[in-house]
Amino acid sequence: MSTQSIPRTTLPIPDLAYTGTVTYDATDPDTHYPPIERLLPPDGAPNVLVVLIDDTGFGASSAFGGPVHTPNFERVAAAGLKYTRFHTTALCSPTRAALLSGRNHHTVGMGGITEIATSAPGYSSVRPNSCAPLAETLKLNGYSTAQFGKCHEVPVWEASAVGPFDHWPHPGGGFEYFYGFLGGETNQWYPAIYENTSPVEPWGTPEEGYHFMGDMTDKAIDWTRQQKSLAPDKPSFTYFAPGATHAPHHVPTEWTEKYRGAFDQGWDEVRKETFARQKELGVIPADAVLTERSAGIPAWDEMSETIKPALARQMEVYAGFLSYADHHVGRLLDAYEELGILDDTLVYVIIGDNGASAEGSMHGTTNEGFTINHMNAIESEEYVAAHIDDLGTPSSYNHYAVGWAHAMDTPYQWTKQVASHWGGTRNGTIVSWPNGGVEKGGIRNQFAHVIDVAPTVLAAAGIPEPATVHGVTQRPYEGTPMNYSFEDASAPEQHETQYFEMVGNRAIFHKGWTAVAKHKDPWAGSDHGLDDDVWELYDVEKDWTQSHDLAAQEPEKLAILQRLFLIQAARFNVLPLDIRSAERFNPDLAGRPVLVTAQSQTFYHGMRRLSENSAINIKNKSFTVTAKVEAPEDGASGVLIAQGGAYGGWSFYTHENKVAFAYNLLGLSTDIVRSDTSLPAGPQELRAHFAYDGGGLGKGGTVALFAGDDKIGEGRVERTIPLQFTFDETVDIGMDLASPVSSDYGPTGNEFNGSLDWVRIDLGDDDHSHLIDDEHRMRVAMLKQ
Secondary structure (H helix, E strand, C coil): CCHHHCCCCEECCCCCCCCCCCCCCCCCCCCCCCCCCCCCCCCCCCEEEEEECCCCCCCCEHHHCCCECCHHHHHHHHCEEEECCEECCCCHHHHHHHHHHCCCCCCCCCCCCHHHCCCCHHHCCCCCCCCCCHHHHHHCCCCEEEEEEEECCCCHHHCCCCCCCCCCCCCCCCCCEEEEEECCCCCCCCCCEEECCEEECCCCCHHHCCCHHHHHHHHHHHHHHHHHHHCCCCCEEEEEECCCCCCCCCCCHHHHHCCCCCCCCCHHHHHHHHHHHHHHHCCCCCCCCCCCCCCCCCCHHHCCCCCHHHHHHHHHHHHHHHHHHHHHHHHHHHHHHHCCCHHHEEEEEECCCCCCCCCCCCCCECEHHHHHCCCHHHCCHHHHHHCHHHCCCCCCECECCHHHHHHHCCCCCCCCCCCCCHHHHECCEEEECHHHCCCCCEEECCCEEHHHHHHHHHHHHCCCCCCEECCEECCCCCCCCCHHHCCCCCCCCCCCEEEEEECCEEEEEECCEEEEECCCCCCCCCCCCHHHCCEEEEECCCCCCCCCCCCCCCHHHHHHHHHHHHHHHHHCCCCCCCCCCHHHHCHHHHCCCCCCCCCEEEEECCCCCECHHHCCCCCCCCEEEEEEEEECCCCCCEEEEEEEECCEEEEEEEECCEEEEEEEECCCEEEEEECCCCCCCEEEEEEEEEEECCCCCCCCEEEEEEECCEEEEEEEECCCCCCCCCCCCCEEECCCCCCCCCCCCCCCCCECCCEEEEEEEEECCCCCHHHCCHHHHHHHHHHCC
């Protein structure tokens, strides 16, 4: 059977029973069976490479007039097309879920991020099995499939070593191989990596030259070479999703130095310079208007002279990070070229899963931990200025100021999270396929959306949308194939209607008009009801940048579009709109499962890379940690249990044959309590009891150390972390992986040298976590994507 005649609407493709003559003896001349044939896609199906950059606005990359040099993105554009009106959902997890499914983000349950999931269908973070992912469809049609980099689509109660793995990239997402991280971000110097479903460690330290961007690219190149070596006639689908340029902006210093002095003029001037280049490139019309600075964002001239050098350095680091990502995308393209497959590959480069991130505070931060723990007052302008040289290095966990995010979204209003305006949702996108008829070096202005990628890929491969997958009837794709525009710049626009919604920020596009309602700023919580939102109206055929509000002049048009938004919202599971905070952080009220609910949790030797959602919460309360060990004759050393790392966390360990407890306050200071006496050799229980001072959140406490029933030390922890230790560092038993909590040991070689049976944490009954402001909980959750 030829590949063209294989029935592909039912997946897996059913095996057909042999209906011919069955003989008694295999040597009988009448014995004949058709040869076994490998499953392959239809003839001419291309390789597919989808590159999704993180947190990069329309005005960042030089391919779309931005100040950051991205020669490899431009290389793809020279071989293909720039799409100037391609849109995302304004947030990470929803964009990725829509991209990988071909359906709107609420249709696949990703109306927000996984950490704030509710039981409502549009917000559950659970992709229905009636919406099989693109990778699964391609795999069941004979493609090899692999994902590298970021995944933030796994429900939080499933993101542990016990799974289930139905919503992980491998195997549930259809990828035969996965190498990357779960969650919104990771430390690029000390990443929390999974290979398929198993945690693995980086091959080296930053001092040895390790950076995750290079590592994931190496893995992608190796996988591609192996795939083409062993199955050269089998096309591949590769989803390459770096953590760049999401915070932390970690990049080797030599890349940052390329931009030394390039941003001293400030974000307002950078916007003007970018706007001029965008007109020269033709990625915006000659009559486009540069929008006003969005409300609440300070002018560059309003910033103090104390902070300006650090602000400029923040942007230099960000620019270096994006250039560094571009460099590694180029390495992957080089590998395709060396293998002779680049011209037969449909390449998507989507420069941002949303607009640039305005989540770094008004003066930026050296460590996002200050923001997520409501401790910004500690990080004064003077502190930021004094730590300018740490930015981008392993000594920081940095993010740039809001003003830079706005500049990176030039020429549009607003930023990431704001789904109402193009600054949050319009991302420059490049498509090439030299042997597939895609015009070289062109520009396309037809409206497109991230849900259009999946149907475009299937159309290019000649694969129909499946009617059933694994016995489940499928919901049709909701995107529009973009193939119609590959050869014809003047082809009529086919994606004519698209809704947008994110935490109450909402909009509707329909036939050249947009009606929009911004509900909240990206750096603030919700402070009013949905019905109090003010709707704006734009004729985006004439007003490319949404600069002239026509709501007052065209009330009937606005009313029609508002009604259309409600129709689309009802159709695609957007309703009920959900701007709640407190309820969404109470799993019982939200209706989502919780992995750990007990007052006590026992860990065993070898357990590692446990996220904060997988471990008992010891913050804002007393607790006791007990370890059953056997100390060696030559003296004990090494970690018993650690949570977090150099930017915040705690560790219970032995050092120079003494017991120690360390508490790292966001990298500012580390309080270490040590035993007065050395440990005897042999089996014993070691214990640290933390007696919380009380009186509110993030207070200090007294640590008492015990060997058996004997008290062997006592000391103070002056202040604690109230809400979250880090975004990605983990609980590790018998070692401290990634960056170290304590200066008593390094990032490697810190394993406990004795025998460790178990470690148990028991919580006290003095929990003060109820005092955490619910609006701040919401802001913290949104920072995680």
